[in-house]
Amino acid sequence: MARQFETIGIVGAGQMGAGIAHVCALAGYAVVLYDISSDRTEAGLKRVNGTLDRQLGSDKITSAQKAEALSRITASTDVASLGTADLVIEAVTEDETVKRKVYAQVCPVLKPEAILATNTSSISITRLASATDRPERFLGIHFMNPVPVMKLVELVRGIATDDPTFDAAKAFSARLDKVTTVSEDFPAFIVNRILMPMINEAIYTLYEGVGSVESIDTAMKLGANHPMGPLQLADFIGLDTCLSIMQVLHDGLSDSKYRPCPLLVKYVEAGWIGRKAGRGFYDYRGETPVPTR
Ligand code: NAD
Numbered sequence: 001m002a003r004q005f006e007t008i009g010i011v012g013a014g015q016m017g018a019g020i021a022h023v024c025a026l027a028g029y030a031v032v033l034y035d036i037s038s039d040r041t042e043a044g045l046k047r048v049n050g051t052l053d054r055q056l057g058s059d060k061i062t063s064a065q066k067a068e069a070l071s072r073i074t075a076s077t078d079v080a081s082l083g084t085a086d087l088v089i090e091a092v093t094e095d096e097t098v099k100r101k102v103y104a105q106v107c108p109v110l111k112p113e114a115i116l117a118t119n120t121s122s123i124s125i126t127r128l129a130s131a132t133d134r135p136e137r138f139l140g141i142h143f144m145n146p147v148p149v150m151k152l153v154e155l156v157r158g159i160a161t162d163d164p165t166f167d168a169a170k171a172f173s174a175r176l177d178k179v180t181t182v183s184e185d186f187p188a189f190i191v192n193r194i195l196m197p198m199i200n201e202a203i204y205t206l207y208e209g210v211g212s213v214e215s216i217d218t219a220m221k222l223g224a225n226h227p228m229g230p231l232q233l234a235d236f237i238g239l240d241t242c243l244s245i246m247q248v249l250h251d252g253l254s255d256s257k258y259r260p261c262p263l264l265v266k267y268v269e270a271g272w273i274g275r276k277a278g279r280g281f282y283d284y285r286g287e288t289p290v291p292t293r
Contacts, residue, residue: 002171003164006030009085011102012092013044013075015238015276016119019147020089022048023176025069026061026148032085034076041075048073051148083109087172089141091119094244099123100131107133115165117141121241122188122196122248125158135160141169142189143178145237153178154189187252188245196245199237200261202230206281206293207263213281213291231281232289234264235274243268 008024010017013035021033021044035041052066061069074081082088088110092102099118110116115137118128129135140156153173157166173180183189188196202216211219217229226233234242246260267273267280272292274280282289 002167003086005086005168005172007032007085007087009034009082009088011035011082011088011090011106013041013047014091014093015047015145016143016147017089017091018044018047019051019145020091020119020143021073022051022069022148023143023178025072026052026065027176029072030084031073032076032081033073034079034082036077038075038077041077045070045073045075051146055148079105080109082106083111085110085114087115087117087168089117089119094121094123094241096123096128099128103128103132110134113137115139115168117169119143121192122245124187124252125156125185126160129158129160136162137165139165139169140183140185140189141173142183142191144191151179152191153180154183154191155180156183156185156189158185187248192245193249196242196249197258199230199234199242200246200258200264203234203261203264206231207261213293235280235282235284237274238276239264239267239273239280 007030009032010021011034013033017033021031025031033041033044035044052069055061056063056066088106090099090102092098116132116134118140119142120140125140129138132138135158138158139161142154142156144150144152155169170180181190205211205216206213213231217232220226220229243260243264246258249258250260271277272279275284278285279292281292283292
């Protein structure tokens with residue numbers, strides 16, 4: 001039987017960290033939600049409260065379940081608090097240097113048997129594992145955004161990941177009521193290897209003046225039956241994350257077809273990185289989103 005966890009540590013209380021905290025707490029795990037400042041952890045807890053409210057509003061959970069879930073989450077800005085966790089999921093910014101620094105801080109406080117996972121969208125699991133003290137107990141557990149809604153979890157083994165670690169991650173994902181797929185450790189795995197070049201191409205379509213923000217999103221929603229347009233989706237994911245993933249694809253596969261669109265670079269340089277910044281391909285600061293081009 002696969003190893004069972006009691007406490008889940010989450011590093012990074014951003015959109016993904018908060019979503020992972022939501023589903024873990026609802027599934028009955030004790031959760032330690034760690035970030036660099038109390039502003040960030042408070043924003044994360046507020047996000048969890050909001051997503052639980054949404055589920056309450058649609059009768060997916062009861063108010064007792066919401067209260068219990070919130071009571072299971074402890075927010076922390078002290079890395080030592082991760083010492084109680086059986087599984088730690090790193091969900092910090094999609095930047096290898098940042099992730100490596102996080103592992104250097106987190107590994108010394110972990111229980112020897114604790115499993116460390118990354119929610120990276122694209123970076124090599126084997127390379128990240130080599131920056132930890134436990135490559136055999138390290139793997140990719142890649143959740144989709146928004147975590148409480150999306151059914152899929154991509155599991156990615158590094159070269160050293162052992163079977164008990166992989167089996168425990170699979171059992172953990174099942175307890176969260178997620179469906180798992182297994183991806184080999186190649187840049188951006190399966191979902192983002194396919195999704196991100198499509199989003200990048202939508203940005204080229206805008207850059208080259210083939211269509212406006214509105215026409216590109218409408219075209220893909222009504223013409224390809226996508227629930228969200230690609231530019232709306234890019235804003236939702238975060239343009240900084242989209243650019244990082246394209247860079248990983250471009251560097252890792254050395255093929256010019258993955259060249260990040262210069263317009264994507266420009267938006268990131270402007271700090272217009274999507275919904276989380278209030279502005280991206282749409283401006284979210286008013287009542288309804290307004291295209292920025
Ligand atoms: P985000 O910008 O919303 O959150 C990142 C969080 O990491 C921030 O709260 C930040 O304070 C924190 N952080 C940064 N450095 C830290 C450090 N040294 N110690 C502790 N916390 C630190 O980003 P996100 O969208 O939640 O993405 C997080 C990860 O999840 C990335 O690896 C991303 O590729 C992956 N991911 C994102 C999506 C998506 O749609 N946004 C989907 C799947 C996976």
